[in-house]
Amino acid sequence: MQITIKLNGKQVTADVAPDMNLLNFVRSQGCYSVKCGCETSNCGLCTLWMDGKPVLSCSILAARADGHEIVTMEGCQEEAAEFGAFLADQGAEQCGFCSPGFIMNVLALFREYEDPTEEEIKEYLAGNLCRCSGYEGQLRAIRAYMAYKKGGESK
Amino acid sequence: MFTIRAYAKVSSLEEAYELNQKKMNTIIGGGLWLRMGKKNIQTAIDLSGLGLDEIKEEEDAFMIGAMATLRQLETHPGIDAYTGGAVKESLRHIVGVQMRNCATVGGSIYGRFGFSDPLCCLLGLDCEVELYRAGRIPLAEFAKMKKDNDILVQVILKKTDRKAVYLSQRNSATDFPVVSCVVSKGEKGNYAVIGARPCLPVIVEDCEDLLERGEEGWNAFAQKVQQEVAFADNTRASGAYRRHVAGVLVKRGAKALWGGADECR
Numbered sequence: 547m548q549i550t551i552k553l554n555g556k557q558v559t560a561d562v563a564p565d566m567n568l569l570n571f572v573r574s575q576g577c578y579s580v581k582c583g584c585e586t587s588n589c590g591l592c593t594l595w596m597d598g599k600p601v602l603s604c605s606i607l608a609a610r611a612d613g614h615e616i617v618t619m620e621g622c623q624e625e626a627a628e629f630g631a632f633l634a635d636q637g638a639e640q641c642g643f644c645s646p647g648f649i650m651n652v653l654a655l656f657r658e659y660e661d662p663t664e665e666e667i668k669e670y671l672a673g674n675l676c677r678c679s680g681y682e683g684q685l686r687a688i689r690a691y692m693a694y695k696k697g698g699e700s701k
Numbered sequence: 702m703f704t705i706r707a708y709a710k711v712s713s714l715e716e717a718y719e720l721n722q723k724k725m726n727t728i729i730g731g732g733l734w735l736r737m738g739k740k741n742i743q744t745a746i747d748l749s750g751l752g753l754d755e756i757k758e759e760e761d762a763f764m765i766g767a768m769a770t771l772r773q774l775e776t777h778p779g780i781d782a783y784t785g786g787a788v789k790e791s792l793r794h795i796v797g798v799q800m801r802n803c804a805t806v807g808g809s810i811y812g813r814f815g816f817s818d819p820l821c822c823l824l825g826l827d828c829e830v831e832l833y834r835a836g837r838i839p840l841a842e843f844a845k846m847k848k849d850n851d852i853l854v855q856v857i858l859k860k861t862d863r864k865a866v867y868l869s870q871r872n873s874a875t876d877f878p879v880v881s882c883v884v885s886k887g888e889k890g891n892y893a894v895i896g897a898r899p900c901l902p903v904i905v906e907d908c909e910d911l912l913e914r915g916e917e918g919w920n921a922f923a924q925k926v927q928q929e930v931a932f933a934d935n936t937r938a939s940g941a942y943r944r945h946v947a948g949v950l951v952k953r954g955a956k957a958l959w960g961g962a963d964e965c966r
């Protein structure tokens with residue numbers, strides 16, 4: 547079946563199998579930041595934005611995304627790199643495998659909440675698993691990033 | 702993994718209903734639960750073009766479209782205010798925001814999963830479901846019905862005097878609940894709903910008005926729940942553990958509704 551998706555700002559039309567998931571579709575279009583880390587919709591690594599909202603691309607059919615707007619990390623590199631630097635500064639990446647999905651969800655968090663509380667941050671990011679670094683470093687990175695964005699301390 | 706041979710984004714409920722009469726065809730809500738299974742689907746029926754993804758507030762009810770996501774339900778300001786945070790509390794522990802942006806209200810309610818937090822919660826409020834063929838029926842009745850080939854169009858959350866508190870216990874954050882509980886207060890009677898037993902949620906009515914009698918009454922009602930509800934073992938918890946925790950949750954819920962505590966929020 548044919549689908550047309552606005553992927554990172556460009557209209558893409560392609561023939562897909564009805565049971566292809568969105569994850570495999572965006573990867574077939576060269577968006578390799580999007581990865582599959584589990585088979586149970588639990589890890590958050592496959593996070594991308596559909597119509598501005600973070601979703602699990604492993605769990606959505608490409609057919610369902612027909613006519614919608616998709617953004618992956620390839621489509622927001624500057625913003626991702628800006629936050630990524632804070633993650634690196636806090637040593638919050640070891641293997642780094644979880645980072646693309648995590649960063650996409652952190653950026654989504656800041657689109658939804660201007661000034662999230664600690665509880666709101668934790669709840670929003672609960673669906674992003676990291677097996678090596680632990681979550682404290684990630685939280686430190688977020689606090690430092692928020693302070694920087696508010697024009698407080700520089701990094 | 703499930704497989705799908707053909708995909709039909711339908712343009713009417715009638716079309717969806719007709720397709721759904723064939724055994725090999727299946728409605729796709731968010732598709733998260735279906736994806737975990739091994740079903741071989743001939744035609745996947747997609748309802749996303751029918752405008753069922755909205756939550757509308759009317760004078761006497763909230764009309765929740767079957768294709769609205771769990772996240773839409775969770776963040777709806779009107780529903781949050783009307784239910785005193787109960788609906789949000791039932792949703793915010795499910796996996797993660799991205800997952801709740803995918804899973805639908807229709808799939809969650811139609812599925813009638815024993816573990817379902819939203820099904821348990823909505824049973825504690827005055828809700829009906831609207832089915833394409835069978836029309837409107839009370840949610841409590843729908844929960845007991847065998848799965849058939851009808852289509853869930855919307856869930857109707859009526860604005861009545863009912864107040865409810867939702868509580869659940871999980872072995873770890875974002876996991877499935879090992880027991881869930883609603884305590885519900887209203888003119889037509891007070892009751893508790895116990896879910897994740899692990900089977901379907903059940904309602905225990907407070908026919909003796911125990912809940913209105915302060916702490917002693919709450920304890921007596923919690924005991925009644927522990928005695929009357931069947932709890933069973935599964936890999937997450939034993940029936941005995943579930944029974945114990947259910948009693949604690951009922952007491953906390955009662956305290957929140959009648960004693961002014963808000964420890965369940």
Ligand SMILES: Cc1cc2nc3c(=O)[nH]c(=O)nc-3n(C[C@H](O)[C@H](O)[C@H](O)COP(=O)(O)OP(=O)(O)OC[C@H]3O[C@@H](n4cnc5c(N)ncnc54)[C@H](O)[C@@H]3O)c2cc1C
Pocket residue numbers: 586587588727728729730731732733734735736737748767768771794795796803804805806807808809810811812816817818819851852853854875876877878
């Ligand atoms: C990893 C994981 C963890 C989960 N954890 C929890 C949890 O902790 N608590 C909880 O409450 N839930 C949990 N769930 C369940 C989840 O919240 C949803 O209830 C579930 O995924 C079904 O929603 P869906 O939109 O994905 O439905 P689908 O998988 O698309 O559909 C489910 C069933 O409903 C049918 N269907 C869908 N829409 C309609 C309709 N409009 N009319 C008729 N039939 C329809 C489908 O044909 C299918 O049989 C979890 C799910 C997953 C995958």
Ligand code: FES
Pocket residue numbers: 581582583584585586587588589590591592593602603604605
């Ligand atoms: S790959 Fe793990 S949630 Fe999508």
Ligand code: FES
Pocket residue numbers: 638639640641642643644645675676677678679
């Ligand atoms: S840094 Fe390795 S999984 Fe997160």
